[in-house]
Amino acid sequence: MQQQSTNITQNEIMTTPPVMVTVKDSLYFTDMLSWNLLAMKKAHFYAQNAQDPAIKAQIEKCGQMHQRHYERILQHFNDNSQASMQN
Amino acid sequence: MKEYFNILTIIVKQACRINNSLVNGSFHTNSGKGGLLMNNNQSVQNPESQVPKTPQMNDRDFINDLLANEKYMTDSYSTALNEASNDVLYQDLLSIFTETQNMQRELYNFMFQHGWYKLESADTSKLQQSYQQFKGYSNQFPYGTSNLQ
Numbered sequence: 001m002q003q004q005s006t007n008i009t010q011n012e013i014m015t016t017p018p019v020m021v022t023v024k025d026s027l028y029f030t031d032m033l034s035w036n037l038l039a040m041k042k043a044h045f046y047a048q049n050a051q052d053p054a055i056k057a058q059i060e061k062c063g064q065m066h067q068r069h070y071e072r073i074l075q076h077f078n079d080n081s082q083a084s085m086q087n
Numbered sequence: 088m089k090e091y092f093n094i095l096t097i098i099v100k101q102a103c104r105i106n107n108s109l110v111n112g113s114f115h116t117n118s119g120k121g122g123l124l125m126n127n128n129q130s131v132q133n134p135e136s137q138v139p140k141t142p143q144m145n146d147r148d149f150i151n152d153l154l155a156n157e158k159y160m161t162d163s164y165s166t167a168l169n170e171a172s173n174d175v176l177y178q179d180l181l182s183i184f185t186e187t188q189n190m191q192r193e194l195y196n197f198m199f200q201h202g203w204y205k206l207e208s209a210d211t212s213k214l215q216q217s218y219q220q221f222k223g224y225s226n227q228f229p230y231g232t233s234n235l236q
Binding site: 016017018019021022024025028029031033035036039042043046047049050052053055058059062064069072073076079 | 107136144145146150152153154156157159160164167170171172173174175176179183186187190193197224
């Protein structure tokens with residue numbers, strides 16, 4: 001469905017926007033990456049300074065989630081090339 | 088001077104968007120030891136885990152700050168979701184948003200387990216009063232009341 005994205009003729013109507021990265025998307029990416037980087041660093045720092053092992057573990061779990069999210073969001077910078085490769 | 092400091096502490100904590108009647112460790116006195124506490128005011132709370140009350144951040148402060156951070160991030164993801172251009176991006180952000188929202192809940196439950204949140208039950212008669220009041224408004228429904236139980 002999204003594969004029609006780069007070859008749009010006058011007859012074709014796109015029901016949903018094609019896979020692409022808009023200027024606005026990319027600005028949100030950099031924002032979201034920054035939030036997650038700070039969050040994972042903060043969590044790791046807190047975990048290193050926490051006394052209770054249970055709290056330490058919970059905090060590290062939170063930090064690891066933010067690192068995963070960072071990696072996922074980062075991949076969206078490549079959405080443009082993925083779309084063109086599909087065609 | 089001590090009271091003034093306490094008030095400032097409350098203001099700072101409110102500014103940090105810490106809600107749900109967080110128990111203030113600096114002057115909260117709770118005699119409940121062991122098991123779930125349900126006193127005359129119908130408040131629900133676990134025994135409070137003790138942390139050092141010093142100027143340095145303690146374990147509870149760490150968790151609390153992460154909780155506030157998760158809340159901030161879900162708010163921000165929500166805005167990004169409203170503005171995402173295509174569906175592939177939207178679905179991935181939605182999944183990231185949900186995981187973050189669930190982490191917020193996990194941290195909240197974790198704090199509740201440690202007795203750092205006290206929940207107060209609402210007065211039963213007032214709940215009934217509100218129920219009756221809003222049940223009365225059902226005659227304003229545009230789709231009839233046949234589906235009501």
